[in-house]
Amino acid sequence: MCGIVGYVGQEQAAPILLDGLSKLEYRGYDSAGLAVSGKESIEVVKAKGRLHVLNDMTDSGRTVVGTCGIGHTRWATHGEPSVPNAHPQCNSDRSIAVVHNGIIENYTDIKEYLVKHGYNFQSSTDTETVAMLLEYYYEESGRKNPLEAITKMMNRVRGAYALGILFSDIPDTVFAVRKDSPLIVGKNETGTLIASDVPAILKYTRDVYYIDNLEIAQLTKDSITFYNTDMEEIQKKHVHIEWDAEAAEKGGYEHFMIKEIHEQPRAVRDTLGTCIREEGDKISLDMSAYGIAEDIIKQMDRVCIIGCGSAYHVGVVAKYVIEDLARIPVDIDVASEFRYRRPILSPNTLVIVISQSGETADSLAALREAQRQGNKVLAIVNVVGSTIAREADYVYYTMAGPEIAVATTKAYATQLIASFLWAIHFAQVRGNLDEAQVEDLLRSLMALPDQISRILEDKE
Numbered sequence: 001m002c003g004i005v006g007y008v009g010q011e012q013a014a015p016i017l018l019d020g021l022s023k024l025e026y027r028g029y030d031s032a033g034l035a036v037s038g039k040e041s042i043e044v045v046k047a048k049g050r051l052h053v054l055n056d057m058t059d060s061g062r063t064v065v066g067t068c069g070i071g072h073t074r075w076a077t078h079g080e081p082s083v084p085n086a087h088p089q090c091n092s093d094r095s096i097a098v099v100h101n102g103i104i105e106n107y108t109d110i111k112e113y114l115v116k117h118g119y120n121f122q123s124s125t126d127t128e129t130v131a132m133l134l135e136y137y138y139e140e141s142g143r144k145n146p147l148e149a150i151t152k153m154m155n156r157v158r159g160a161y162a163l164g165i166l167f168s169d170i171p172d173t174v175f176a177v178r179k180d181s182p183l184i185v186g187k188n189e190t191g192t193l194i195a196s197d198v199p200a201i202l203k204y205t206r207d208v209y210y211i212d213n214l215e216i217a218q219l220t221k222d223s224i225t226f227y228n229t230d231m232e233e234i235q236k237k238h239v240h241i242e243w244d245a246e247a248a249e250k251g252g253y254e255h256f257m258i259k260e261i262h263e264q265p266r267a268v269r270d271t272l273g274t275c276i277r278e279e280g281d282k283i284s285l286d287m288s289a290y291g292i293a294e295d296i297i298k299q300m301d302r303v304c305i306i307g308c309g310s311a312y313h314v315g316v317v318a319k320y321v322i323e324d325l326a327r328i329p330v331d332i333d334v335a336s337e338f339r340y341r342r343p344i345l346s347p348n349t350l351v352i353v354i355s356q357s358g359e360t361a362d363s364l365a366a367l368r369e370a371q372r373q374g375n376k377v378l379a380i381v382n383v384v385g386s387t388i389a390r391e392a393d394y395v396y397y398t399m400a401g402p403e404i405a406v407a408t409t410k411a412y413a414t415q416l417i418a419s420f421l422w423a424i425h426f427a428q429v430r431g432n433l434d435e436a437q438v439e440d441l442l443r444s445l446m447a448l449p450d451q452i453s454r455i456l457e458d459k460e
């Protein structure tokens with residue numbers, strides 16, 4: 001799953017698209033492309049390899065005229081990395097262009113159906129079927145109703161997708177839809193934007209809307225309208241992203257991972273600051289903001305921690321700490337296993353889902369499974385407003401700031417801190433620790449940022 005950026009507004013689109021895509025380069029990709037609506041047609045430029053090839057082909061976007069467009073960096077899942085397989089993918093006469101993150105699981109069935117109806121496919125991607133299917137339904141509506149074509153397409157495809165869509169008939173409009181792949185939209189003084197991740201548009205806006213599963217956004221230069229799959233307009237609240245653009249840049253470091261390692265003292269301090277209160281020589285823990293009633297904590301007979309990769313390993317540490325301090329048995333599950341077995345949760349099990357991005361697909365599916373069984377879920381996540389944060393019953397945000405490196409460092413450190421804080425809180429509420437013991441533990445935690453700094457100073 002790679003990068004999507006879209007823009008419609010007063011400014012030339014292509015340079016903004018390329019700039020946004022460059023902020024998503026860290027995710028890895030094999031090809032890139034963009035599509036910009038002209039007066040009557042859509043101009044598509046694609047290249048295999050690095051983004052600079054596309055930059056060179058278009059003089060950093062300046063040769064692609066137009067103020068409404070979509071861009072993509074692709075990580076191939078269906079079809080080799082090549083120019084025909086790069087996105088945007090188009091319908092037969094290039095009147096519809098699509099960028100896609102994710103996988104369309106039933107694309108072979110749809111493709112067979114469309115081939116029988118005379119459609120000619122040019123790529124080996126699953127994404128091309130979306131463009132063709134949109135054409136099929138758009139024609140069915142007499143080329144009048146793009147929204148209807150989009151909702152019909154959404155009802156027909158299975159799988160995960162975040163999509164940016166252009167129709168040449170509707171030149172100053174970008175459509176954005178998603179299911180199980182993240183997509184955000186934002187607005188600034190010059191126009192509106194879509195992106196698959198915050199860093200891509202942080203330079204342009206900090207007020208964003210998270211598109212929920214099976215929602216559609218229609219963007220023009222000065223408006224964003226949201227619809228559900230019944231084509232009814234829906235209202236959404238925006239989220240203000242506190243991270244500044246600099247936080248998502250390398251800031252003089254050689255690469256993101258070394259920068260993020262050095263940010264650990266700050267990240268840990270900010271995370272501790274969310275709930276540790278110091279007044280004079282008193283120190284205390286205040287978790288009241290997170291809304292888990294003391295009765296729930298007292299009745300808890302088990303904790304089930306779910307995560308993927310490093311977040312799972314945080315769970316392994318958390319088990320030691322929660323069992324040691326709060327004397328509650330803890331199970332840990334790899335999210336992808338949890339969702340595919342038939343997990344047994346007692347009614348008084350608190351489920352804790354840990355995820356940096358808050359978009360980890362398996363962790364989200366596990367959260368939904370736990371809620372389906374009637375259990376409450378506490379999410380420990382880093383990205384404000386992310387899907388897991390929105391769907392969980394309780395949310396604790398770690399304060400790592402944007403983590404760009406794929407190998408986690410500061411987000412992992414703050415997740416560990418969160419586990420310690422919750423363990424102390426559980427233990428205190430259940431009467432396993434007295435005030436003096438709590439104070440001792442909190443002081444040890446508060447000493448950590450300086451201790452981490454000293455280790456980093458001495459790293460050579």
Ligand code: GLU
Binds near residue numbers: 075100104
């Ligand atoms: N499945 C699509 C393809 O292979 C999209 C991959 C991606 O998310 O970049 O073209």
